[in-house]
Amino acid sequence: MNRMNRREFLTSTSALVAACSLPMSLIEICQAKTADSFTFAFISDSHITHIKGNKFVRNWDKGLMKAVAEANLLTPRPDFTIYGGDLAQLGTKEELDHGMEIMTGVRGKVHYCVGEHDFYVDLGKAWQEVTGSKQYYSFDHKGVHFVVLNSILTFPEWMADSKWNKGMDRMKQMARLDNPKGSPFMVGEVQREWLEKDLAKVSTNTPLVVISHSPLQKIYKGWNFWTEDAEEVQAILKPFDKVTVLYGHVHQVQYNQIGNISFHAAMATAWPWPYPSSYAQSASYLPVLTVKMNRADPFQERDATGWQFINLHSGDVDVHYELANNTNRVVAFNRESGRPEDTAYQLAQHQIAAQKHY
Numbered sequence: 001m002n003r004m005n006r007r008e009f010l011t012s013t014s015a016l017v018a019a020c021s022l023p024m025s026l027i028e029i030c031q032a033k034t035a036d037s038f039t040f041a042f043i044s045d046s047h048i049t050h051i052k053g054n055k056f057v058r059n060w061d062k063g064l065m066k067a068v069a070e071a072n073l074l075t076p077r078p079d080f081t082i083y084g085g086d087l088a089q090l091g092t093k094e095e096l097d098h099g100m101e102i103m104t105g106v107r108g109k110v111h112y113c114v115g116e117h118d119f120y121v122d123l124g125k126a127w128q129e130v131t132g133s134k135q136y137y138s139f140d141h142k143g144v145h146f147v148v149l150n151s152i153l154t155f156p157e158w159m160a161d162s163k164w165n166k167g168m169d170r171m172k173q174m175a176r177l178d179n180p181k182g183s184p185f186m187v188g189e190v191q192r193e194w195l196e197k198d199l200a201k202v203s204t205n206t207p208l209v210v211i212s213h214s215p216l217q218k219i220y221k222g223w224n225f226w227t228e229d230a231e232e233v234q235a236i237l238k239p240f241d242k243v244t245v246l247y248g249h250v251h252q253v254q255y256n257q258i259g260n261i262s263f264h265a266a267m268a269t270a271w272p273w274p275y276p277s278s279y280a281q282s283a284s285y286l287p288v289l290t291v292k293m294n295r296a297d298p299f300q301e302r303d304a305t306g307w308q309f310i311n312l313h314s315g316d317v318d319v320h321y322e323l324a325n326n327t328n329r330v331v332a333f334n335r336e337s338g339r340p341e342d343t344a345y346q347l348a349q350h351q352i353a354a355q356k357h358y
């Protein structure tokens with residue numbers, strides 16, 4: 001793997017940057033050299049919000065537009081892009097159409113994962129139509145097996161149309177961060193069976209990348225940073241030598257290692273959520289390996305938002321967090337410790353002090 005340093009990278013892209021005057025926040029880029037070494041972009045949680053008529057919340061539009069424009073500047077080009085879910089805020093056709101209009105600007109193939117904000121108004125019908133995507137599927141790329149799951153399902157009786165006056169009532173319960181009348185996310189039995197069958201065809205030394213919207217680990221139930229059957233899904237993934245789970249939903253940098261599985265969360269292009277532990281009254285199950293980002297500054301609309309580009313080499317995943325208004329972060333797999341690490345911020349004295357708001 002060759003790493004281009006910042007100067008080389010900026011020289012090679014300066015013409016492009018000058019041409020479109022986009023802020024260029026990329027630090028480094030890795031050149032794919034071996035069969036299973038490549039990069040892809042990961043964009044998530046844009047929460048495109050319809051106001052009325054042709055009016056949409058400008059800030060959320062801008063977040064997605066910026067991510068698309070920056071991802072298009074990557075050199076070499078990423079092999080594809082993954083969208084991590086919550087393209088829309090309330091899953092309406094208007095929001096999904098508008099989100100897809102922006103997403104059509106992405107160069108190359110996009111693989112879509114469904115989020116609860118795309119789903120609960122009509123159980124994914126409009127989302128499937130607009131994205132042309134299945135709710136769960138797999139594909140192979142350069143020796144790596146990718147699986148995309150719908151991890152935001154819940155109990156069938158909670159989802160049933162008969163329980164609700166309108167699909168939008170169901171959506172509004174699930175669309176809240178602390179959703180006291182919501183229901184825990186789950187992959188569910190049908191999909192777990194499908195996953196077992198899908199993986200039966202794959203040799204256990206094939207690197208596996210699993211995309212889900214909610215974390216396939218239990219972080220904090222009060223905010224549904226949680227998947228109820230996470231352990232059962234992890235058990236299906238256990239026979240594989242090298243597994244990485246990439247997820248959206250939490251709108252913040254998180255990473256963890258459980259056995260053979262590395263976990264990485266994506267930032268949102270829309271807004272950052274606080275870390276659960278910042279609520280003193282709530283129990284927090286934030287992975288101990290995660291070095292938290294400082295709190296977002298509410299006076300900077302793009303603060304603590306961004307997108308990711310991912311370098312995958314021999315099954316190891318390095319996630320490059322491209323932030324709009326903050327220093328970029330890299331969470332890279334450390335082969336010696338056998339887990340993802342944010343080396344630049346690991347020491348307490350290197351961590352950024354919390355911002356003060358008055």
Ligand SMILES: [Fe+2]
Binds near residue numbers: 086115249250
């Ligand atoms: Fe979200």
Ligand SMILES: [Fe+2]
Binds near residue numbers: 086117213249250
């Ligand atoms: Fe979500």
